[in-house]
Amino acid sequence: MRLDAHGIGGAKDLPIPAEYAIAGACAALAVSFIVLALAWRKPRFNLEPTPDRSLAGRVGDVVDSRWFSPAVRTLGFAGFVYVAATAIFGKDTLVNPFFGVFYVLLWVGIVPLSLAFGPFYKAISPVRTINALLAKLSGSDPDVGLRDYPSRLGYWPAALGLLAFVWIELVYPYGTELGPVRLWAAAYVAAMLVGGSIWGNTFYAYADPFEVYSTLVGHLSPWGREDGRLVLVSPLANLARIPVAPGIVAVAAVLLGSTAFDSFKDSEFWLSTIQDSDLSLTWLNFAGMLALIFTVGVLFTVATMTTGIHEGHRRWSLPGALAHSLVPIVVGYIFAHYLSYLVEQGQQTVIYLSDPFSDGSDYLGISDRVPNYWLSFHPTLLSVTKVAAVVTGHVLAVIAAHDTAVRLLPRRHQLSGQLPLLLVMVGFTVGGLFLLFGGA
Numbered sequence: 001m002r003l004d005a006h007g008i009g010g011a012k013d014l015p016i017p018a019e020y021a022i023a024g025a026c027a028a029l030a031v032s033f034i035v036l037a038l039a040w041r042k043p044r045f046n047l048e049p050t051p052d053r054s055l056a057g058r059v060g061d062v063v064d065s066r067w068f069s070p071a072v073r074t075l076g077f078a079g080f081v082y083v084a085a086t087a088i089f090g091k092d093t094l095v096n097p098f099f100g101v102f103y104v105l106l107w108v109g110i111v112p113l114s115l116a117f118g119p120f121y122k123a124i125s126p127v128r129t130i131n132a133l134l135a136k137l138s139g140s141d142p143d144v145g146l147r148d149y150p151s152r153l154g155y156w157p158a159a160l161g162l163l164a165f166v167w168i169e170l171v172y173p174y175g176t177e178l179g180p181v182r183l184w185a186a187a188y189v190a191a192m193l194v195g196g197s198i199w200g201n202t203f204y205a206y207a208d209p210f211e212v213y214s215t216l217v218g219h220l221s222p223w224g225r226e227d228g229r230l231v232l233v234s235p236l237a238n239l240a241r242i243p244v245a246p247g248i249v250a251v252a253a254v255l256l257g258s259t260a261f262d263s264f265k266d267s268e269f270w271l272s273t274i275q276d277s278d279l280s281l282t283w284l285n286f287a288g289m290l291a292l293i294f295t296v297g298v299l300f301t302v303a304t305m306t307t308g309i310h311e312g313h314r315r316w317s318l319p320g321a322l323a324h325s326l327v328p329i330v331v332g333y334i335f336a337h338y339l340s341y342l343v344e345q346g347q348q349t350v351i352y353l354s355d356p357f358s359d360g361s362d363y364l365g366i367s368d369r370v371p372n373y374w375l376s377f378h379p380t381l382l383s384v385t386k387v388a389a390v391v392t393g394h395v396l397a398v399i400a401a402h403d404t405a406v407r408l409l410p411r412r413h414q415l416s417g418q419l420p421l422l423l424v425m426v427g428f429t430v431g432g433l434f435l436l437f438g439g440a
Helices: 018-039 051-064 068-089 096-106 110-117 119-124 126-138 156-169 176-197 202-207 210-217 234-241 248-264 270-273 279-305 317-353 381-409 416-438
Strands: 223-226 229-230
Touching: 018 229, 018 381, 051 229, 068 096, 068 119, 068 126, 068 176, 068 317, 096 176, 096 317, 110 119, 110 210, 110 317, 119 210, 119 234, 126 176, 156 176, 156 202, 156 210, 156 248, 156 279, 176 202, 202 210, 202 279, 210 248, 210 317, 234 317, 234 381, 248 279, 248 317, 248 416, 270 279, 279 317, 279 416, 317 416, 381 416
Parallel strands: none
Antiparallel strands: 223 229
């Protein structure tokens, strides 16, 4: 099992030269902006939901039933116990499914599952389940902690948690050894339980890195809530209703910048740089990843603040108000970078789960199966899919940013005020496609 093999298919597999693909992607963004400028003069994504209750129908009746949530939470906790057993009692080899669950099914699988089902991690979160059980034993309310969660903290704890994850995945040299990864997971569970006991379930909504990640992506799903009922909503309208709090730009920057670094660290430029340096490889990689994350955050912040604002609005509020427009870019680049990794290594992980302790067991009855490598055998399709994912993510980002801009910016700045952000998004497109095809 190669946990570092995130996919194949490069510039040579594109049906057109990579530079043409990059130029076409940039043209698509420019054309999208022009069309929006001419045809989208008023905001269409209201912050108040306008759901379609009828389409939710029987699905809503099932999901909102009394038994559904406990059943899903029980299944999620059972899966957590099963995987925890592989971490505690399994062998320290890459065939231990704990690695695949941690790096593949959880980290990468969050994106398609959240797109399909909404913020699913919240429903299966083992730390929420444990916190609820402890609260029941003590006779307290899991939603209410000892103190109110400080609003000034916002999403910053989640941003730090995400940074800690990408550090062990992309930087730490022993990230494929059982001891360190098991220790990271144990520290995560401990930190979440302590935070939940102090601040209640509100802590998880802002500080749990996996829940925040899932919730942000889940706002691009068609599923929403109104008065506690499941409803169907427009994904982009749903995206505009992401709760804004301090640190939301940092969360998006960590997700986007770390994924970019995962491509950049295999480029000829970076490999030659670190080989010629006398400094620690670990610290060089960490510095490189932080530099990309910082660059993403600063460029987005400066671009969104370089405009006029309505009276009563602070310029510092604009990055947070527009941060949701980064989510489609994150999703597009995650799909482009990790698609074959998720499909192929995800299959291998599920097969390994049938023999979790590498002792010849076959609990799921599939240990003799082999993964289907169909995607790897069609590199041209894989390359085209990568381009489509990146371009689609950026086009949706332009639409989301434009709708918010015409709602927040004064009329004279509604178009000119978006130009800096458009240029940054074009830069992200060029950089992302170059790293995927030219720099890898």
